[in-house]
Amino acid sequence: MSTPVPVFDGHNDFLLRLLRDPARREATWLTETGEGHLDLPRMRAGGFVGGFFAVYIPSPQAHDDPDFDAIMRNPPFSLPLPDLIGQAEALPVAMAMVGHLMWMERTGHLAICRSVADIRAAMAAGKIAAILHFEGAEPIGADLDALHVWHAMGLRSLGPVWSRPTVFGHGVPFAFPSGPDTGEGLTPAGKALVRECNALRIMLDLSHLNEKGFDDIAALSDAPLVATHSNAHAITPSSRNLTDRQLAVIRESDGLVGLNYASGFLRADGIGDPFEGWEPILRHLDHLIAHLGEDRVGLGSDFDGATIPADLGDAAGLPRLIDALRQNGYGEELIAKLAHRNWLAVLERTWGA
Template identity: 40%
Template sequence: MTPIIDGHNDTLLAATSDRAGGAFLEETDDGHLDLARAEEAGLAAGIFAAFVPNEGEIDDWSELPPAVDPERARRIVDEQFETLHEWAEATDRFRVIGDIDDLDACLAGNAVGGIPHIEGAGAVDPELVNLDSLYETGLRSLGLVWSRPNAFAHGVPFEHDATPDIGPGLTDAGFDLVEACEDRGIVVDLAHLNAAGFWDVAETVDSPLVVSHAGAHGVSPASRNLTDEQLDAVADSGGIVGCTFGTAHLRPDGERGKDAELSTLLDHIEYFADRMGVEHVGLGSDFDGATVPEAVGDVTGLRDVLDGLEARGFDRAEREAIAAGNWRRVLGEWWE
């Protein structure tokens, strides 16, 4: 079975809140992802995001939510990372990935691996005084924003028929954070970042550009999706885009319904491959964080995605690259 690396999930949030899912070590039909279903799907590793929920409901997704309180953010991130480590301590079927050797062991079938990630840098002190301690607790990938602004960067609202070209670029603290992450081998993830911030990072790092979960703006003109110019920059850097499974960013009409066909997801992967080359395409499901096509359903539907790529003419080497090889290469470049 071809092993798979998935570039983004929100299963830690589900496990530490009252959202559906959460019983990761138990066999369950809740949510999108648990250990048993991950093993069934051939999921070798995933980037597990620590995420700080908004306070209160979002009535208008086209409006940016307010920044989160830093102390609250640090407490929640600590709790979610602690949960990830507790899973690894409870069973040898799951491990926390800290380096490329850990990832390779998971690709070899030794365990399902979780790469600790923070989605939105609100838990990082603006003076970066806690970045090293976060690294020590496992942080290996960091998304600068989750749409809402913070001390480092600005995100994009969830709008359709809109572009990511909104708002200013990185703050001075944001440039410092990007450079500090590259120095330490912490992947800088550009998902949710606005266009000005994207280009600031592109001009700052020498490492490959990484967008963990997004769609193609040329297929679905959502503000969260990447324009052709951004895709070209990712390819030129040797980077990767993990194709989101979130229907609101897959469907050309911007609707969130899970009745989207599998072909809608495959259209984005094929667009990425045609524009950037297969070697820059990965998977970034957003399991437990988005509405995914019913044709995928949950993590076990990853096999159907690979079968769909085969039906579209992607050969075995191309499917293996999209499934895991491209993520392995890019993560290795950042970490090594």
């Protein structure tokens, strides 16, 4: 059996699975339970060598809330955004999730990485190379003191919002068809957050930001612009996808876009159901490469946070995706760039070595 191509991934929600069922975390992490998309055996089988592990604060859900997944399977739709969550409410949830990541490190199979040298060392040692990422800055107050605390704990990547508003800015609602121009830009606290992340060399993630917030970061940041898990709006006109104008801005900054595997962001009709075959993924990759260049595109799965294509299935299916790229005419050098080299290169440009 051939060795899988190493894949370094732009986004997963595995920590959310651990948060929701902490009593089973050992089995969830170390054994192949068949649940979700990720666990250590399936990572090994698929060549998943590391990536961004997201801390996401779930919104409180009332018993009479609509079935959002069902709505997203039947476009057109425009879902209301949840209310802002305050720092006091977010802090214990974030602490629990980071605690789970640190426990994973203590099992000896994962390393929390603070530099590209750490990532390379983890990969060489056969450990999963994990970047601590905040998908939404709710655990950070407007005074930014907590940003320095989290940075000391290993935070190296941060998205100011996950769709719902924060004290720092505004995200896009989940809507199809829709563009990303859905509201106001960064708040004064958000602009201060950008400057402080630049000073600390914390990567800023543009996924989930609305267009005005995207433009504010582009104007303020001195780092490459990165969207860890977003697709091409020209192919699938979802509010969560990036327009060609936004792709041009990312290209000019020498940034990167990680391809999101979520079916609703891949299918041209916006339906959130899984699909068979690889054509939607290939269309988005071809478009991203055409607009960004071969050195500025990666993979950003959204494993454990989205409904993904049937033929991919989970992390163990990554070799099937790689084979589909080969069959579409992608050479081995380009595949290696998409699978891991481009991510390491943009992190070097953001963090230094």
